[in-house]
Amino acid sequence: MTRMRDVLKWLMATMLMALSLGAWAEESSAYVLGAGDQIRVTVYQNADLLVETRIPEGGVISFPLLGSVQIGGLTVADAEKKIATGLKSGNFLKNPQVAILVISVKANQVSVLGQVNRPGRYPLEAGNSRLSEVLALAGGIMAGVGSDIVVVSGVRNGDPFRMEVDFPKVFASQGTEEDMQLQNGDTIWVDRAPQVYVYGEVQRPGAQVLVRDTTVLQALATAGGLTLRGTERGIKVHRRDASGQVKIISPGMNDKLQPSDIIYIKESLF
Template identity: 70%
Template sequence: MNWMRELFKRALMAMVVLVCAAGAGAGTGLLTTAQAAEQNDYILGPGDAVRIAVYQNPDLSLEARLNEGGSISYPLLGNIKLGGISVSDAEKKIASGLKDGNFIKQPQVSVLLIGATANQVSVLGLVGKPGRYPLITGSNKLSEVMAMAGGITQGAGSDIVVISGVREGKPFRKEVDFTKVFASSGTEPDFTLQNGDTLFVDRAPQIYMYGEVQRAGAQILLRDTTLLQALANAGGLTLRGTQRGIKVHRRDPATGEVKIIEPGLNDKLMPQDIIYVKESLF
């Protein structure tokens, strides 16, 4: 009977995948093909929607959403709590209830997760598809969720992903350099996410350049950009410009005080720097 149960379950899963493929989108809570195949270990919780089927017993087929207590009302069994257990354990619990109640001798039960809302993370900022994404087995790593969200887009300040949430009852915040997750040296682990985490990719900081440059105005400040590189991004100096005596107006983040400095060409710039290139006297 095990092979029959497995065949029955795969057929139902294929139906769910087709439905999800037709309507899936960022933040919808619907599952992709890979997620549907890995959902057995997903821990059910309030708000999750499930599809229950019993082989050769269509009257016991049901689509239901877990209430705030993690329970559903199921034919013959009444109120049954599924919150806090995995999808596969939910199958066993319903099957045991039907068997122990002498309703069905050998019940073949299939439970499919069709809407995951209890275990989700939010992805915000400069990513391809901001929204809420479910955490299921195989999709609870930072790289997996970022892939579902379309990755970091152009205009982001860096490859830093800020993760905030709660760990052991205390506020939690971590910055992960996403490029180092895939570095050959493996300097940054692929962080494991938890329910309720928020991922944020910040907008790129800017600097402002005016005076004797070809293209004055704002420009994105990439990581480790030097004054010389910023001048190059601005198209270089005009015929009247000079590299001598370039002044940078820099605000102290702690005090808010603006200081005027004269950096070297190879010195790194800071966010919100205002660079003035003066006219040559000769």
């Protein structure tokens, strides 16, 4: 019985590894080659056709038997197919099997800016171009400083592109946000996390990061609670509406706060 369980565990681990490798291979094949990329081209059972080179400006490489081959702007899969077709149509090989490995990425990069631990430019490695993967390269969003909303901008199909991603929802159990695929030239912007301000009769007045779904009561607790002179009666919140006008409201303790709310706790008269 124990041996059967061990066999089942091994089969499950093997299946998961195969699925993972399959997904990685699919994404690697979709990588678009460009100037500066270092590649290795191999042809199965033809060691003399091994080529390791850096793609120059213009995207044309020199390949044995074929001469100049334009691969810049092609995906890895399309470049492999183009070289294989050339070898077959030229009657050099009957059924060539061509594989291209991207050793170093220089052509495809994205910029990560704002409240991350290591802002800068990062390569879109073959099989490693999801939003979460690039943010991980940048050290992740700064805890307690960066916003949950990540803005990705760039160009798609020749038109300007902008998308706001509620990043925690990428990993939520419901999976309501897609871990989007990035493209060359994209910019990732992480703004400062929204804040609220508490002043008046509280222990620690000042600004605090507005955690998702924070209530008035939770904000007061974060501020250390009321002073001996403070009162929960007559709490006021100054809130700016969409038109820019500031309105004063009297919230309940369990009402949720909005970014830039200012909470005022007055002094008890008795």
